[in-house]
Amino acid sequence: MDIKGVSRRTFLKLAGAGLITLSFTKPTFAGDTKEKNFFETKVGKERLKLIKARQSGQYKDDVISREKFNMAASHENPMIKRFYTEFAHHPLSELSESLLHTHYKARV
Amino acid sequence: MVRKVNTFKGEGPLKNGIGTYRAGELYGIIKISEANCVGCHTCSGVCPTGAIKGSFGDKHSIDVEKCIVCGQCLLNCPFGAVEQMSFVDMVYEKLKDKKTKVVAIIAPAVRVAIGEEFGAEPGTLTVGRLWAALEKAGFLIYDNNFAADQTILEEGTELLAKVAAHAGLKELPIELWGKKITLHVEEFKKYPLPQFTSCCPAWVRYVEVFYPRLIPYLSSAKSPQQMAGATAKTYGARLWNVRPENIFTVGVMPCTAKIFEASRPEFDSASKYLKKQGMKDVDTVLTTRDLAELLKKMNIDPMKMSEEVSRKPEMFKFYSGGATIFGTSGGVMEAAVRFAFHVLSGQSPQSMSPQWDFDGVRGYTKPVASATIPVPLKEEYQKVFGAKELQIKVCVVNGIGTDGAHLKPIVDEVLTGKSPYHFIEVMNCPGGCINGGGQPVHPLELTLWDQLFYAFSKII
Numbered sequence: 204m205d206i207k208g209v210s211r212r213t214f215l216k217l218a219g220a221g222l223i224t225l226s227f228t229k230p231t232f233a234g235d236t237k238e239k240n241f242f243e244t245k246v247g248k249e250r251l252k253l254i255k256a257r258q259s260g261q262y263k264d265d266v267i268s269r270e271k272f273n274m275a276a277s278h279e280n281p282m283i284k285r286f287y288t289e290f291a292h293h294p295l296s297e298l299s300e301s302l303l304h305t306h307y308k309a310r311v
Numbered sequence: 312m313v314r315k316v317n318t319f320k321g322e323g324p325l326k327n328g329i330g331t332y333r334a335g336e337l338y339g340i341i342k343i344s345e346a347n348c349v350g351c352h353t354c355s356g357v358c359p360t361g362a363i364k365g366s367f368g369d370k371h372s373i374d375v376e377k378c379i380v381c382g383q384c385l386l387n388c389p390f391g392a393v394e395q396m397s398f399v400d401m402v403y404e405k406l407k408d409k410k411t412k413v414v415a416i417i418a419p420a421v422r423v424a425i426g427e428e429f430g431a432e433p434g435t436l437t438v439g440r441l442w443a444a445l446e447k448a449g450f451l452i453y454d455n456n457f458a459a460d461q462t463i464l465e466e467g468t469e470l471l472a473k474v475a476a477h478a479g480l481k482e483l484p485i486e487l488w489g490k491k492i493t494l495h496v497e498e499f500k501k502y503p504l505p506q507f508t509s510c511c512p513a514w515v516r517y518v519e520v521f522y523p524r525l526i527p528y529l530s531s532a533k534s535p536q537q538m539a540g541a542t543a544k545t546y547g548a549r550l551w552n553v554r555p556e557n558i559f560t561v562g563v564m565p566c567t568a569k570i571f572e573a574s575r576p577e578f579d580s581a582s583k584y585l586k587k588q589g590m591k592d593v594d595t596v597l598t599t600r601d602l603a604e605l606l607k608k609m610n611i612d613p614m615k616m617s618e619e620v621s622r623k624p625e626m627f628k629f630y631s632g633g634a635t636i637f638g639t640s641g642g643v644m645e646a647a648v649r650f651a652f653h654v655l656s657g658q659s660p661q662s663m664s665p666q667w668d669f670d671g672v673r674g675y676t677k678p679v680a681s682a683t684i685p686v687p688l689k690e691e692y693q694k695v696f697g698a699k700e701l702q703i704k705v706c707v708v709n710g711i712g713t714d715g716a717h718l719k720p721i722v723d724e725v726l727t728g729k730s731p732y733h734f735i736e737v738m739n740c741p742g743g744c745i746n747g748g749g750q751p752v753h754p755l756e757l758t759l760w761d762q763l764f765y766a767f768s769k770i771i
Contacts, residue, residue: 249756268635276631277461302581
């Protein structure tokens with residue numbers, strides 16, 4: 204920061220005022236952890252507009268898939284039927300279990 | 312305006328396991344740059360695991376052992392001080408290599424956010440033009456929405472098998488596409504209810520690090536990204552007529568934890584299936600931001616292309632409505648309920664029928680949503696279940712919350728055997744993947760006072 208042209212006295216005054224306010228006021232998002240619900244935190248409130256905009260994009264795509272292509276549910280996708288008919292046989296088949304399922308590992 | 316996020320090149324997979332990481336996994340995917348951190352403490356307020364060290368005014372750092380790589384700190388840092396490991400250069404090189412077929416696995420939430428990196432409004436739906444841009448860049452497309460449909464078939468059937476097993480059945484006949492399959496469900500009795508979703512890699516790591524007792528409750532279904540990778544190198548290789556070892560799979564994800572997920576050593580199932588050594592199901596991951604960087608590097612702007620590319624029944628691109636809503640909180644649940652409704656009731660409502668809308672599970676802005684869904688049973692099931700309808704009880708955790716605030720009451724119920732639910736969806740990020748740590752960053756707006764405060768605190 205350029206402090207040329209500010210006398211030593213003025214600078215000290217500013218610094219003093221700054222220190223006092225520092226000790227009383229925290230900035231908007233600092234340590235915002237008391238709220239249990241993210242959507243009620245200051246960060247959460249700021250994020251809402253973005254979340255809603257992107258959410259409506261996803262539901263718009265849901266409507267397109269249903270209206271234009273008649274697929275509301277996953278099994279209605281003819282390519283899914285083809286995948287199982289030509290390759291994976293049926294959900295939870297031996298092949299499905301080996302390629303599409305997994306296991307987990309405790310990390311303690 | 313979106314902000315450019317600083318990235319760095321990683322040191323590659325771990326040679327030996329360390330702490331909560333195994334050999335082969337990537338370590339330290341998210342880090343805080345000391346030079347840019349002003350100690351504002353915003354990151355601590357959004358971290359689900361308390362992994363951030365440092366108090367207000369100090370330089371902050373991440374405890375990698377506790378970190379589940381969700382990237383919420385990165386998304387919300389007002390000063391752009393949080394950085395991400397990036398594989399943009401690696402993918403760029405692979406695209407230039409003519410021998411290699413590079414496959415882009417595009418997640419649902421990318422299509423409602425990538426436009427923001429090219430000046431579009433948040434939420435702008437970008438499907439046809441995103442495919443076109445990726446094809447121009449040299450990618451083959453495996454839309455992860457197709458993999459989301461695969462996930463529902465597997466995870467939904469798994470849920471039905473567990474519910475039937477706990478109702479005392481040994482076998483469950485299921486009718487799909489006019490064909491009858493008899494599932495032997497007795498062995499599913501060893502898995503307790505409720506079933507938890509397993510699509511969110513930050514949530515899976517959260518369970519493994521903090522609640523290993525919950526592991527038996529997790530669905531065994533892989534996430535869509537990993538199903539896509541394994542399918543691309545087996546069935547996909549056959550359809551594309553390419554040698555599996557010449558396929559390089561790239562997850563394009565709204566998520567930083569997906570970078571970690573792809574590196575998990577057990578995800579080499581195509582390798583095992585084909586009995587060929589050394590292939591990973593998903594070779595690497597680009598975040599939404601990384602993909603934008605790559606496209607810009609190649610002078611490709613998806614927003615200048617036509618969205619009106621016709622979607623047609625084509626392998627690995629075609630997808631249902633249930634699949635695309637995976638990107639938002641409640642979406643996986645709704646897609647699973649749509650599938651379960653069909654199987655149990657035998658009904659197939661018109662695609663625009665409100666019967667397919669299960670508003671009760673849509674997360675919106677509630678930290679937790681729960682619903683009881685009455686599903687009418689077809690005659691055959693009325694006999695075996697001894698009821699006319701089945702009350703399916705479901706719960707959606709819309710973000711783990713600061714220090715697990717949203718999640719913990721739900722988990723406590725499960726661990727004390729008091730959970731009323733059959734199925735619980737957990738997404739680490741509030742809002743779901745659409746608000747994931749790999750998405751375009753819109754900096755939080757600082758007030759003039761905030762700015763003065765930090766400017767001042769920097770000089771003293």
